[in-house]
Amino acid sequence: MISLSHLTKKYGAFTAVDDLTVDVREGEVLGLLGPNGAGKTTTMRMVTGFLPPSKGRVSVAGFDLYDHPIQAKRKIGYLPEQPPLYPDMTVRKYLAYVAALKDVPAARTKAAVSLAIERARIGGAADARISTLSKGYRQRVGLAQAIVHEPPVLVLDEPTSSLDPQQRSDVRQLILDLKGRHTIILSTHILPEVSDVADRVVIISRGKVMAVDTPANLAGRLRAGASVRLEIGAGAGGLTVTPERVREALAALPGVLDVHAAIGAAGVITARIDSAVGVDVRAEAAALVTGRGWPLLGLSSDALSLEEVFLALTRDEREGAA
């Protein structure tokens, strides 16, 4: 449905996107994951025909974006990072305007606008001025704008960034609802987000593809990035738990690379365990702590930060090369 081949964007000596090749099958949701400045937005802009690539080709629904830009653009719905809204228009007028730009026949515009409003769940604000809407609502209007002409392809650039957690989960749910109706490319810098919605993930860093895989496989490969946090009560009931003893005990577990432990003001020892690739130490750590009679107050697995994902990925590559 979407095919990027050897897509490259250079700004002078700086290469924003470097030789990106990927095919997206019909109905698939492809997640584009990378830190800020990795080239996600540049890639999205090339896929939608906003930016001309320095090299390489994009084809959407069988139309080459360079040879047939008008036909290809009709097939795309695009939500840029900043939703392209006119604050002085009402939601309904705005969507009708976008529908006209996207060549929705005038006779069908009204129905198309109503359907987009329904699917983006903005019925309550349909006749409000966009300037009066909250950020989450604006994002949904942006989403409605992208689907108003029922394009086979949807390109969503960081659709949930800058939203609060509730709005974020709402928008994520909307995207899940759109799944199946559209082929979707979606970019984000938040890992759990991609694993929720994407069938396949492309990880890019500094414009280069680091990995292409399903979220499950990636998560398996990237377990190394996880760290476990334990909270242990110290000093209660005459116990003599010290950070040193915790560290010593936990470091002896198999697969543990490093342990940091410190005591907080409330008499709680916080320990952070970094473990090796593919090792989950949560069960063993909990058993060890409770086995010694130390009060285990909390245990959590920190979400993978992208930083750690990349460190893990590049470490794998270095090891593979050695």
Added chain:
Amino acid sequence: MRHALVIARREIESYFVSPIAYAVITVFTFVSGLFFSNMLVHYVRQAALADAQIQKFGRSDLQLDVPTVVLAQFFQNEAFLLMLAVPLLTMGLVTDERRKGTLELLMTSPVRGIEIVSGKFLGAMAFLALMLVPLVPMFAFMGAGGNWEAGVIASGLLGLLLLGGAQIALGLLVSSLCENMLVSAIGTYGLIVTLQFLDTGGAAGGSIWTRLLGSLSFYARHLNSTRGVVAAADIVYFASWIALGLFLAQRSVEALRYKRS
């Protein structure tokens, strides 16, 4: 060109929620009225004086056709006012779309660059035409005095639209080059004021080059229309500026995609 009309319509609607547009149309109408009544009073006095001289001495050097003179002066003044008003109407045309991020919407829609700039141009032209509507009661006021001079009025209005069109096309071009609205307005002032007064340098005779340059002046070309003369050369001249402005604006808008942002 359906897209151009769609874009023009949105542009007009956006003028009506813009305080800038309301301020421009209000001040333009007020100052136009001021000029008009001042001139009318002045020339009617002159005419009365001339009549008195004719009665007393049998002849007068002041003889004049009041409606024609007033209209010619009036339309020249209006041209000056347009020069002040147009940059305020065009400064946001592309600049504002860039600021809002909506240029990305336009450029990723199945819309051609020329449709975008034509739509913007038509929207601003429609607003300009609307600005001229409050002038009609002034003409009607003069018409009530006996002489409408409909031909001069029609040619004067056409002249203003042509001149304004050239100014708008150039303002649109400047707007596509600027990221800041104020810079866009100042740049447009620079460009159209220069073009308005290009002939002043060649006024004292001068070489063929200064005269050639002078012949490109907006002012000189606009003068005919204020006297009821509709010349094909003038129409071609202003239409050429409009075409050039739109062509360059379209190239400039397309080129915005190559800029790193």
